Amino acid sequence: MDTQGWVAVSFVLGAAVAVIVALVFRARANKRWKATLDERENAAEAERKALAAEAERAHAAFDERQRELLRTTDARLEQLAQAHDQELQRRQMELHHHQQQARRSLEYELISRAAILQGCATLGLDGVLATNTCILVEAGLSTNRYVTQIDHVLITTAGALIVEHKRWRGTIFDGIRPSAASTSYKNLIDDSRLDPPFAVQIAPRSGPFRGGEEEAGGLVVRTHLGSKSPRKQVRAQAVHLSKHLDEHLGGAPWIETCVFYSSSDATVFTETRAGTAQEDKTAVVAGEREFLDLLVRRERTTRERLDHDLVERMAALLHAGGAKIDGFGAFSRGPAALLASEVNPVLDTPPAPAMVDAPTG
Numbered sequence: 001m002d003t004q005g006w007v008a009v010s011f012v013l014g015a016a017v018a019v020i021v022a023l024v025f026r027a028r029a030n031k032r033w034k035a036t037l038d039e040r041e042n043a044a045e046a047e048r049k050a051l052a053a054e055a056e057r058a059h060a061a062f063d064e065r066q067r068e069l070l071r072t073t074d075a076r077l078e079q080l081a082q083a084h085d086q087e088l089q090r091r092q093m094e095l096h097h098h099q100q101q102a103r104r105s106l107e108y109e110l111i112s113r114a115a116i117l118q119g120c121a122t123l124g125l126d127g128v129l130a131t132n133t134c135i136l137v138e139a140g141l142s143t144n145r146y147v148t149q150i151d152h153v154l155i156t157t158a159g160a161l162i163v164e165h166k167r168w169r170g171t172i173f174d175g176i177r178p179s180a181a182s183t184s185y186k187n188l189i190d191d192s193r194l195d196p197p198f199a200v201q202i203a204p205r206s207g208p209f210r211g212g213e214e215e216a217g218g219l220v221v222r223t224h225l226g227s228k229s230p231r232k233q234v235r236a237q238a239v240h241l242s243k244h245l246d247e248h249l250g251g252a253p254w255i256e257t258c259v260f261y262s263s264s265d266a267t268v269f270t271e272t273r274a275g276t277a278q279e280d281k282t283a284v285v286a287g288e289r290e291f292l293d294l295l296v297r298r299e300r301t302t303r304e305r306l307d308h309d310l311v312e313r314m315a316a317l318l319h320a321g322g323a324k325i326d327g328f329g330a331f332s333r334g335p336a337a338l339l340a341s342e343v344n345p346v347l348d349t350p351p352a353p354a355m356v357d358a359p360t361g
Contacts, residue, residue: 109132109152111167112167112262113326115288116129116154116163117129120154120156122292123292123296123299125299126328126329127154127311127328127329127331128155128315128325128326129152129153130150130152130319130324131151131152132149132150132151132323133150133241133318133321133322134148134149135148135244135321148240151163151165152165153241153323156298156311157305157306157308158306159254159298159303160255160306160314161256161257161258161298162234162258163234163258163260164230164237164258165260165262166230166260166262167262167263168201169203169265169266170201170265170266171201171202171267172268172269173200174198174269174270175196175199175270175284176271178191178200178269181269182269188202188221189221194223197229197231198224198225199223199224199230199231200222200224201221201224202219202221230259231257231282234257234282238255238257241255244317245314245317249310249313256283257282258284258285258291259284259285261284261285262287262291268284308331311331312331312335315327315335316335
């Protein structure tokens with residue numbers, strides 16, 4: 001074989017070797033690429049599985065939180081329902097209590113109204129009786145308003161008398177310390193800090209204890225101090241009524257005040273029972289006989305008498321404040337009689353039986 005032949009053969013062999021080498025390298029590269037791709041796919045699959053597991057755990061945790069939230073919500077709703085039921089029951093009991101109090105208050109007003117009218121009829125007085133008068137009071141700012149309620153305003157030619165009626169039972173100390181009235185009470189209650197005005201009621205317990213009550217020797221002791229005492233309340237009512245009359249009528253007569261304990265089951269101790277109420281005092285009377293005595297003393301007073309027209313105008317003003325008006329004597333006719341003829345479904349009842357006879361002397 002000549003030289004050219006060998007060159008050609010060498011060239012072919014070299015080319016073949018080069019192709020083989022290239023194929024070997026390509027196969028190795030493909031193998032490495034396939035291994036890398038497999039690794040990436042495995043990593044991606046592992047990551048997908050991890051994400052799926054995390055998502056499943058998150059979903060399970062979310063479901064558990066939802067169940068816990070539902071359990072908490074149900075428990076809270078149950079608590080709220082129980083609290084609502086308890087509050088509703090408490091308010092119903094409170095409403096029932098207030099209804100009972102209002103019913104007793106109306107019954108007491110009927111009792112005292114009938115007693116006052118019968119007493120005026122027994123003495124043959126001329127005048128009007130306003131029962132359950134309401135006055136709007138403004139204290140300071142115009143937004144600070146409240147309504148004061150007056151049990152009775154008795155207006156005769158002898159003047160005006162506010163009657164604060166109490167149907168309290170038991171033993172009552174109005175302005176006098178129990179230990180000063182009787183030494184038997186000294187060991188029952190501590191009255192060393194009682195300063196007038198005050199009222200103390202000692203009575204057998206007839207129900208659960210309420211605020212302002214305490215127990216002493218199996219009895220209930222109710223203490224009414226300062227502004228909560230009957231005499232302080234009725235004097236405050238007199239101030240409001242005087243201002244009300246002055247604003248609407250251009251003037252007001254002197255208004256006397258009285259606390260009327262009407263229960264036959266009450267024993268009342270007080271230092272202000274005797275004599276007509278002075279300017280700085282309120283008369284305290286127990287029972288219908290003492291109330292009649294007070295009316296007699298008022299009629300004997302030398303204070304300037306009220307004229308017929310002023311009594312009529314006062315009656316009309318109090319009627320405008322929601323009071324039930326009863327005219328008697330000379331005022332059983334005329335404008336006061338017209339006011340009295342308007343029916344009040346609560347206070348219009350038949351007159352009470354005759355009271356005691358008029359006191360003599």
